[in-house]
Amino acid sequence: MTQKQPLQKLVIIVGPTSSGKSELAVKVAKKIGGAVLSSDSRQVYRGMDIGTGKITGKFDVRGRYMYKGIRHYGIDIASPTRQYSVAQFQKYGRKAIADIAKQGLVPIICGGTAQWIDAVVYEQEFPKVRPNAVLRKKLERLSTAEMFATLQKLDPDRAADIDRYNPHRLIRALEIVMTSGKPVPRLKQTSPYDCKWLGINPPAEVLQKKISQRLKQRLRQGMLKEVALLHKKGLSWKRLEQFGLEYRFCALHLQSKLATDEMTKELFEQLFRAHIQYTKRQMTWWKRNKNIQWSLE
């Protein structure tokens, strides 16, 4: 019984922040005839532009986000006042892929949020249990040891390989088990697509220089003002801090939780370091994906 429908082709471009993914995506799209699905957990939000290094495209009259003549999906699709999750992106992404394919174009997934890419590209059906703020608040009061003990009782299999000191993971696992009454289902690692993985990973010195330049540019472009504006529009400092990187450190500065003298210099140094750390975490994820064809630029 062979299904012999050819799999949908996909080009996936990954790499650490500032490595030059976005421009490569446009280049590839022009060459092979494609459209881009941005997979970035911060660029989905409207009003978060400078701090995310968002491409400077525009919506056309038909509501399509265009950049350098190429349509981009996944940009400005959510309000920062609300939480946009992997599961939502998964649904959105698959629809986008189908939509692009229908136009006879090749979908090009491009972004720095590895988990989000995997979610749309692999057959990972997340349990249909929505985040439950009330339950979470209750669980948050427990220590990780207590949460882990509870999970061991309710779902020993999940407990066996979970990060036992990680409250985020424990809370979600308990949330799934407690509301569905079933154990956390295993996720598949197979893909319904024909994936072509491309990775950019410039040498450390080159990447550092790029990060540093980008950061300085963002400061000049009014990154602090952008964050201040978001706060004025109703985003709490806590929420901004949770976004991480520019939003986190700018928020801290604007609250003057950090030294005010030589503020810009300090902000730059902290952000630079945070970005380097971030690129390492990103690479840790992709290192184990043996399908990626790496290049230096």
Added chain:
RNA sequence: GGUGCGAUGGCGAAAUGGUAACGCGGUGGUCUGCAAAACCUCUAUGCGCGGGUUCGAUUCCCGCUCGCACCU
């Protein structure tokens, strides 16, 4: 010149007569609806230098060097 205090890993910083907490940084890693998040591993054969006491000293004693403070 005198007196007092201090001197611990890349940085900050504890404790102790029995062989060096912790935080940052660095390193490697994890990844099931917060993922730019959250979490884990490893990271000083060594406690300014030289002597002494002791079974044993980073810890006590003496001297020296350097730093800080005060005094003449």
